[in-house]
Amino acid sequence: MQPVLQARNLVKHFGRVTALDGADFDLLPGEILAVIGDNGAGKSVMIKSLTGAIQLESGDISLQGEPIHFHSPIAARLKGIETVYQTLALSPALSIADNMFMGRELRYSGIRGKIFRQLDKPAMEKFAREKLSELGLLTIQNIRQAVETLSGGQRQGIAVARAAAFGSKVIILDEPTAALGVKEGRRVLDLLQDVKARGISIVLISHNMPHVFEVADRIHIHRLGKRLTVINPKDYSMADAVAFMTGAALPPELESGSTS
Amino acid sequence: MSKLTQEEADLEASLSSAPTEVAEFAEQDGGLIRKAQHVLHQNPALVPLIVLIVSIIIFGAILGSKFFSPFALTLILQQVQIVAILGAAQSLVILTAGIDLSVGAIMVLSSVVMGQFTFRYGIPVELGIVCGLICGTGCGFINGWLVAVMRLPPFIVTLGMWQILLATTFIYSANESIRAQDIEEQAVLLHYFGTKIPFAGVNFTYGALFAVILAFGLAYTLRTTAWGRHVFAVGDDPEAAELSGVNVKKTLISVYMLAGLICAFAGWAVIGRIGAVSPNVGQLGNIESITAVVIGGISLFGGRGSIAGMLFGALIVGVFSLALRLLGADAQWTYLLIGLLIIFAVAIDQWIRKVSV
Ligand SMILES: Nc1ncnc2c1ncn2[C@@H]1O[C@H](COP(=O)(O)OP(=O)(O)OP(=O)(O)O)[C@@H](O)[C@H]1O
Numbered sequence: 001m002q003p004v005l006q007a008r009n010l011v012k013h014f015g016r017v018t019a020l021d022g023a024d025f026d027l028l029p030g031e032i033l034a035v036i037g038d039n040g041a042g043k044s045v046m047i048k049s050l051t052g053a054i055q056l057e058s059g060d061i062s063l064q065g066e067p068i069h070f071h072s073p074i075a076a077r078l079k080g081i082e083t084v085y086q087t088l089a090l091s092p093a094l095s096i097a098d099n100m101f102m103g104r105e106l107r108y109s110g111i112r113g114k115i116f117r118q119l120d121k122p123a124m125e126k127f128a129r130e131k132l133s134e135l136g137l138l139t140i141q142n143i144r145q146a147v148e149t150l151s152g153g154q155r156q157g158i159a160v161a162r163a164a165a166f167g168s169k170v171i172i173l174d175e176p177t178a179a180l181g182v183k184e185g186r187r188v189l190d191l192l193q194d195v196k197a198r199g200i201s202i203v204l205i206s207h208n209m210p211h212v213f214e215v216a217d218r219i220h221i222h223r224l225g226k227r228l229t230v231i232n233p234k235d236y237s238m239a240d241a242v243a244f245m246t247g248a249a250l251p252p253e254l255e256s257g258s259t260s
Numbered sequence: 261m262s263k264l265t266q267e268e269a270d271l272e273a274s275l276s277s278a279p280t281e282v283a284e285f286a287e288q289d290g291g292l293i294r295k296a297q298h299v300l301h302q303n304p305a306l307v308p309l310i311v312l313i314v315s316i317i318i319f320g321a322i323l324g325s326k327f328f329s330p331f332a333l334t335l336i337l338q339q340v341q342i343v344a345i346l347g348a349a350q351s352l353v354i355l356t357a358g359i360d361l362s363v364g365a366i367m368v369l370s371s372v373v374m375g376q377f378t379f380r381y382g383i384p385v386e387l388g389i390v391c392g393l394i395c396g397t398g399c400g401f402i403n404g405w406l407v408a409v410m411r412l413p414p415f416i417v418t419l420g421m422w423q424i425l426l427a428t429t430f431i432y433s434a435n436e437s438i439r440a441q442d443i444e445e446q447a448v449l450l451h452y453f454g455t456k457i458p459f460a461g462v463n464f465t466y467g468a469l470f471a472v473i474l475a476f477g478l479a480y481t482l483r484t485t486a487w488g489r490h491v492f493a494v495g496d497d498p499e500a501a502e503l504s505g506v507n508v509k510k511t512l513i514s515v516y517m518l519a520g521l522i523c524a525f526a527g528w529a530v531i532g533r534i535g536a537v538s539p540n541v542g543q544l545g546n547i548e549s550i551t552a553v554v555i556g557g558i559s560l561f562g563g564r565g566s567i568a569g570m571l572f573g574a575l576i577v578g579v580f581s582l583a584l585r586l587l588g589a590d591a592q593w594t595y596l597l598i599g600l601l602i603i604f605a606v607a608i609d610q611w612i613r614k615v616s617v
Pocket residue numbers: 014017018019037038039040041042043044045046086
């Protein structure tokens with residue numbers, strides 16, 4: 001099967017720090033790929049380089065088999081790749097609706113939109129409200145509320161809702177449930193299944209092993225700036241995965257060839 | 261392991277029976293002060309508006325008809341118009357968490373270009389004015405490019421530009437003015453913004469009218485267009501804006517260019533105000549515009565505030581300086597009080613921000 005998104009030999013340094021050391025990446029059509037790894041393993045840097053938020057030193061990326069190079073996150077978005085960054089990328093002083101539509105605002109039709117460039121706020125607010133309700137974020141009372149007045153989990157919910165609403169090919173989520181409550185975390189997992197059912201591929205970076213093992217079709221284990229291996233969650237236990245991730249054990253295919 | 265652990269299943273068992281409507285709460289009664297804090301957080305222009313009204317009432321009570329005379333109001337408007345136009349440019353830049361120390365210098369250079377192109381090279385005055393406007397926009401582009409692409413701090417860039425443009429103005433104009441009389445005879449369009457509209461004894465000018473229309477236009481643009489939202493997003497957190505799909509460089513450059521264009525209009529207006537084209541005007545333009553912006557409640561940290569607030573800020577400064585002059589006070593008292601107002605405004609800004617944390 002041809003991967004939707006594929007990367008080979010990604011290299012990135014920050015001064016003396018090696019963030020990506022020849023990392024590979026494969027995302028298959030319609031799958032949920034979990035990416036796990038220690039803090040600082042280079043997971044966030046990898047997905048940022050895939051979406052054009054960081055420029056690589058070397059490496060090849062292809063989207064649906066075609067070589068591609070994104071100069072900015074906007075370029076990736078135009079190709080149907082939506083991302084929830086670990087930092088969420090929300091503008092604190094702006095409203096929920098403003099944030100959801102940042103960079104792809106809806107304008108009124110006719111002169112109001114064409115000449116006066118007026119934004120269709122009612123439509124944007126209605127859409128935002130629907131998406132938040134789908135996610136079960138019912139504790140948000142006012143859709144015009146500034147994002148800075150929301151709780152950390154509510155903010156995370158908004159970033160997830162935004163990505164899920166607009167992604168058409170690939171959705172990447174960097175620790176989307178870290179700050180969420182039990183109910184909201186569950187909703188995000190359900191939402192991922194819905195999104196997957198629409199045929200969209202998903203990358204889920206998470207430290208929550210039960211969540212990862214519940215939803216992932218395959219698990220990409222990242223260690224020291226590169227992909228260590230990809231496992232099937234049905235073949236391994238969480239303890240195995242954690243052992244690979246931390247370096248306590250080596251996956252079988254590497255064990256045979258290694259000297260250690 | 262693909263199933264939920266038992267514990268987790270129990271934990272989530274009750275979720276299906278959780279309510280599904282948007283939560284609602286009775287409006288809580290948080291006391292008058294908290295409520296005020298909240299209202300001010302929503303409408304940052306209210307503080308300067310209240311200060312403006314209170315100061316008008318106080319000065320009006322002390323000075324009586326002297327203060328409300330057509331003469332006094334004309335003077336305030338004349339004085340405020342230039343500061344308000346420059347303040348509009350300054351507001352845009354400060355909303356992006358920048359600062360523009362070159363607004364005054366761009367204004368003067370543009371007005372000198374308008375005058376000299378028309379008189380020295382004999383081109384039609386309309387074309388001369390267009391050249392001045394292009395000159396202002398170009399200066400803004402250089403500022404914006406250095407800030408957005410070269411990533412230099414706005415303070416340093418515009419400090420440098422201020423000196424460069426000022427020197428250019430003096431060198432180019434050879435420190436010579438164009439007399440009002442010559443303009444009146446040969447290029448009266450340069451005086452356009454000085455055109456008077458008498459109303460109830462007060463002399464409004466096109467310049468003052470322009471300042472108000474400009475402020476409303478910008479306020480509308482910032483609130484209801486995508487570009488306006490992007491300006492706020494860039495000022496708030498440029499990295500988040502970039503990641504969420506805003507072209508930060510383009511937005512920044514467009515802001516500085518628009519600011520430059522507005523400064524060039526101020527340059528045109530200043531010819532109408534003083535009559536002549538002089539390289540010696542507007543030396544305090546940057547400080548006065550920053551003062552109006554800060555008193556107007558626009559946060560120097562970017563992303564917060566409104567153009568209406570800036571307009572009130574400019575009027576407050578105008579009212580104070582005129583009232584104190586009418587009271588026969590030493591001009592230093594004006595500066596002293598305005599200094600206090602600036603610190604007061606920033607303190608209020610910090611207090612309002614606390615509502616969100
Ligand atoms: N902007 C940056 N500047 C300098 N170094 C960076 C930057 N971003 C990441 N790094 C470094 O790159 C390495 C990988 O970071 P990355 O954020 O990808 O880790 P991660 O796997 O996402 O960890 P976590 O699970 O904690 O999110 C770290 O050593 C980090 O210090």
